[in-house]
Amino acid sequence: MKEKLKGNLLVAQSGGPTAVINSSLAGVIQEGWAHQEITGIYGALHGIEGVLYEDLVDLRREKASTVEGLRSTPSSALGSCRHKLTPQEYTRILEVFQAQNIRHFLYIGGNDSMDTAHRVGQLAAENGYDLRALGVPKTIDNDLAYTDHSPGYGSVARWVATAVRDAGLDTEAIGVVDKVKIIEVMGRNAGWITAASALARDHPDAAPHLIYVPERPLVTERFLDDVQRVYDRLGHVIICVCEGVKGEDGRTLVESLKAIDRDAFGHPQRGGLADFLCRQVAGELKLKARFDKPGTIQRVSMALASPVDLDEAYLVGQMAVRHAVAGVSDRMVTLVRESDEPYCCTTGLVELEKVARAEKVMPDSYLNQAGNDVTDPFLQYSRPLIGGPLPRYVQLERHPVPKLLGR
Amino acid sequence: MKEKLKGNLLVAQSGGPTAVINSSLAGVIQEGWAHQEITGIYGALHGIEGVLYEDLVDLRREKASTVEGLRSTPSSALGSCRHKLTPQEYTRILEVFQAQNIRHFLYIGGNDSMDTAHRVGQLAAENGYDLRALGVPKTIDNDLAYTDHSPGYGSVARWVATAVRDAGLDTEAIGVVDKVKIIEVMGRNAGWITAASALARDHPDAAPHLIYVPERPLVTERFLDDVQRVYDRLGHVIICVCEGVKGEDGRTLVESLKAIDRDAFGHPQRGGLADFLCRQVAGELKLKARFDKPGTIQRVSMALASPVDLDEAYLVGQMAVRHAVAGVSDRMVTLVRESDEPYCCTTGLVELEKVARAEKVMPDSYLNQAGNDVTDPFLQYSRPLIGGPLPRYVQLERHPVPKLLGR
Numbered sequence: 115m116k117e118k119l120k121g122n123l124l125v126a127q128s129g130g131p132t133a134v135i136n137s138s139l140a141g142v143i144q145e146g147w148a149h150q151e152i153t154g155i156y157g158a159l160h161g162i163e164g165v166l167y168e169d170l171v172d173l174r175r176e177k178a179s180t181v182e183g184l185r186s187t188p189s190s191a192l193g194s195c196r197h198k199l200t201p202q203e204y205t206r207i208l209e210v211f212q213a214q215n216i217r218h219f220l221y222i223g224g225n226d227s228m229d230t231a232h233r234v235g236q237l238a239a240e241n242g243y244d245l246r247a248l249g250v251p252k253t254i255d256n257d258l259a260y261t262d263h264s265p266g267y268g269s270v271a272r273w274v275a276t277a278v279r280d281a282g283l284d285t286e287a288i289g290v291v292d293k294v295k296i297i298e299v300m301g302r303n304a305g306w307i308t309a310a311s312a313l314a315r316d317h318p319d320a321a322p323h324l325i326y327v328p329e330r331p332l333v334t335e336r337f338l339d340d341v342q343r344v345y346d347r348l349g350h351v352i353i354c355v356c357e358g359v360k361g362e363d364g365r366t367l368v369e370s371l372k373a374i375d376r377d378a379f380g381h382p383q384r385g386g387l388a389d390f391l392c393r394q395v396a397g398e399l400k401l402k403a404r405f406d407k408p409g410t411i412q413r414v415s416m417a418l419a420s421p422v423d424l425d426e427a428y429l430v431g432q433m434a435v436r437h438a439v440a441g442v443s444d445r446m447v448t449l450v451r452e453s454d455e456p457y458c459c460t461t462g463l464v465e466l467e468k469v470a471r472a473e474k475v476m477p478d479s480y481l482n483q484a485g486n487d488v489t490d491p492f493l494q495y496s497r498p499l500i501g502g503p504l505p506r507y508v509q510l511e512r513h514p515v516p517k518l519l520g521r
Numbered sequence: 522m523k524e525k526l527k528g529n530l531l532v533a534q535s536g537g538p539t540a541v542i543n544s545s546l547a548g549v550i551q552e553g554w555a556h557q558e559i560t561g562i563y564g565a566l567h568g569i570e571g572v573l574y575e576d577l578v579d580l581r582r583e584k585a586s587t588v589e590g591l592r593s594t595p596s597s598a599l600g601s602c603r604h605k606l607t608p609q610e611y612t613r614i615l616e617v618f619q620a621q622n623i624r625h626f627l628y629i630g631g632n633d634s635m636d637t638a639h640r641v642g643q644l645a646a647e648n649g650y651d652l653r654a655l656g657v658p659k660t661i662d663n664d665l666a667y668t669d670h671s672p673g674y675g676s677v678a679r680w681v682a683t684a685v686r687d688a689g690l691d692t693e694a695i696g697v698v699d700k701v702k703i704i705e706v707m708g709r710n711a712g713w714i715t716a717a718s719a720l721a722r723d724h725p726d727a728a729p730h731l732i733y734v735p736e737r738p739l740v741t742e743r744f745l746d747d748v749q750r751v752y753d754r755l756g757h758v759i760i761c762v763c764e765g766v767k768g769e770d771g772r773t774l775v776e777s778l779k780a781i782d783r784d785a786f787g788h789p790q791r792g793g794l795a796d797f798l799c800r801q802v803a804g805e806l807k808l809k810a811r812f813d814k815p816g817t818i819q820r821v822s823m824a825l826a827s828p829v830d831l832d833e834a835y836l837v838g839q840m841a842v843r844h845a846v847a848g849v850s851d852r853m854v855t856l857v858r859e860s861d862e863p864y865c866c867t868t869g870l871v872e873l874e875k876v877a878r879a880e881k882v883m884p885d886s887y888l889n890q891a892g893n894d895v896t897d898p899f900l901q902y903s904r905p906l907i908g909g910p911l912p913r914y915v916q917l918e919r920h921p922v923p924k925l926l927g928r
Contacts, residue, residue, distance in 0.1 A: 157917070160697055168925070170921070170922035176918055176920075180916075180917065184915060187690075189691050195697050196695075196697075214925060276824055280823065284537075284538045284817045284820070288600075290600075290603075291603050297818075389796075406814065407812075407814045409813030409815075410691045411688050414688065415684070506590070507594040507595070507823075508586075508590030509587075510564070510587065515579050518575070519616060519617060
């Protein structure tokens with residue numbers, strides 16, 4: 115542990131926005147107020163780009179009510195970016211830090227951001243500039259390793275579970291018209307968000323009936339068999355499919371579709387995954403299919419944010435400041451699950467470099483053999499993260515009235 | 522007014538599900554309990570099809586808590602349908618009504634359902650069978666005439682406003698990557714739902730920046746000019762477009778796309794409207810564009826249902842029963858706005874046939890000249906329907922830190 119270091123704190127937000135990333139920002143600012151060794155509390159606009167261009171804002175001048183209001187405001191209040199720094203740019207970052215006397219750098223983001231924070235810290239050390247660089251985890255994708263889960267995930271999981279339950283009831287009611295509904299869910303290499311749709315089920319035949327994630331290949335013939343089987347049993351089918359789902363060749367279906375389109379017609383791909391699968395279902399099974407693609411709406415909904423997620427996002431921001439003033443550097447704050455029931459989570463630390471190099475996909479034990487559903491251990495893992503059960507819906511018992519006429 | 526008529530009441534739900542159509546059902550059942558002349562309270566499964574096949578359920582045998590729970594359960598608990606009856610089928614309907622001693626028929630739905638209810642009532646009258654046929658308005662599309670608005674609309678409006686505000690903040694934050702976002706909103710000939718996205722704006726530059734509805738032609742060149750102009754000013758653009766939007770030839774763009782695809786390549790259309798517009802923006806303006814298409818998710822969200830809408834949906838169900846037992850027939854219950862501020866709405870009645878024949882699109886005064894936005898009178902009309910303002914979000918004031926380095 116190093117001695118206490120007086121200077122300015124700089125916080126930045128990176129990658130895709132979430133419902134709770136501003137809660138982490140609020141945690142950083144409010145905890146920052148409590149430490150005398152933190153002089154200025156600065157925010158960089160649009161992530162590391164704000165540092166590069168010295169676009170910094172003075173967060174101490176924000177009203178206390180605004181800072182508190184960040185806890186119920188989704189998206190990234192400082193603006194975000196996706197920027198891979200060049201070596202020259204790293205040098206520039208350090209120059210800005212020196213000029214602005216930045217001594218605590220907190221980067222809220224995913225594994226690319228952890229890589230950036232690590233390299234900035236490394237360069238500072240090489241140049242004898244005393245800097246504490248810490249990572250604050252954030253990603254709806256839940257693909258950060260060494261942490262039980264990532265802030266942002268619980269809220270998108272609650273959104274998806276809620277939307278799929280609602281959209282499932284919709285198809286159940288009007289299934290005489292639209293037999294098959296495909297809901298395309300966010301996610302690149304990891305199916306965590308799509309898998310969370312299973313939390314929608316409040317009875318055995320409830321939606322979703324089929325779940326496809328990138329960890330298991332989606333083979334069109336098997337997919338169509340799955341759809342037909344559910345349809346024969348229930349008369350309607352709700353399918354959740356991850357946008358990053360892959361074929362047996364390991365390429366995403368979207369990549370393959372682009373290639374097919376280009377090969378055959380020489381024009382760029384259209385429609386995308388859910389649209390393609392709908393056309394397969396309509397063409398091969400002769401069932402009317404439609405798709406919902408909520409897109410970015412799913413990741414920034416404050417109305418459906420998980421209270422557990424909001425609190426944990428705040429906590430990791432707060433803890434990053436405490437660790438920084440205590441002399442910790444080159445670490446990301448992690449969430450450590452102490453128990454499932456009652457759910458209890460504390461925080462830990464992990465080396466930034468380890469997080470930066472890793473990607474956490476769903477383990478085999480969370481997915482069924484057929485590759486079209488999740489298992490109970492996944493439900494046990496994910497249920498506490500959405501912050502309480504979904505509100506109860508009723509189902510009519512439907513006691514039949516005796517028929518008095520023949521056909 | 523006819524004298525009191527003892528017999529069974531039959532209620533059915535039709536068309537697209539909504540967040541509040543079960544509230545109307547609860548209103549019917551609970552009001553039904555209060556009238557001695559109503560013996561059985563029956564529900565038809567899947568709308569008029571349940572009558573055709575005599576698939577009726579005894580709603581008096583449902584638990585009181587289940588009936589109350591309908592008020593917070595979205596979609597159509599009895600199941601829905603889209604079924605245009607043949608003359609033979611109308612005869613069959615009357616036979617079932619006679620056999621089951623149905624004396625009060627309440628049909629919850631849009632203008633097709635009002636047509637069905639009217640014809641059933643007419644046939645009963647011609648055959649000297651005493652029946653009270655009443656319509657209970659329901660449609661997210663808000664296109665029923667002779668009523669200030671339709672139950673179902675306020676809730677989808679609240680959902681869309683909320684989602685567009687969130688998705689707008691998302692693009693604002695990460696706009697350095699995705700410059701343009703197109704959100705495809707439900708609606709065939711009427712742009713009411715898409716227009717409600719304007720309720721998302723909590724400051725002058727907030728999303729949505731452009732709104733396109735079927736009441737005004739969408740001309741691609743003008744659309745691209747609009748997008749470029751907003752982009753030049755703000756650096757990002759959020760666009761809400763109704764799925765039923767039309768070109769200058771009066772055909773929907775989706776129909777035109779189908780025709781183009783078939784002509785050129787002989788294969789069916791793919792992707793659809795938002796995808797097409799994204800490709801136009803990317804191709805012509807060289808701006809990265811993405812689309813969100815929430816689809817059915819938008820119409821059945823209980824989490825974002827408007828409390829005003831829930832109450833009014835209950836009220837129209839309740840009033841339909843009261844009118845039926847008072848001897849009214851061949852009428853739909855309407856909502857009559859008494860005042861905007863404070864918002865106050867009562868109910869009225871209109872002939873089923875008049876409603877069945879009409880479709881209410883947005884009046885000129887609710888749309889701007891350029892055909893890419895709504896006007897203040899529309900905001901005044903729609904604001905009370907979503908049941909209170911959206912929760913407040915904060916914005917950082919962003920006081921700049923002085924730059925100490927040159928570029």
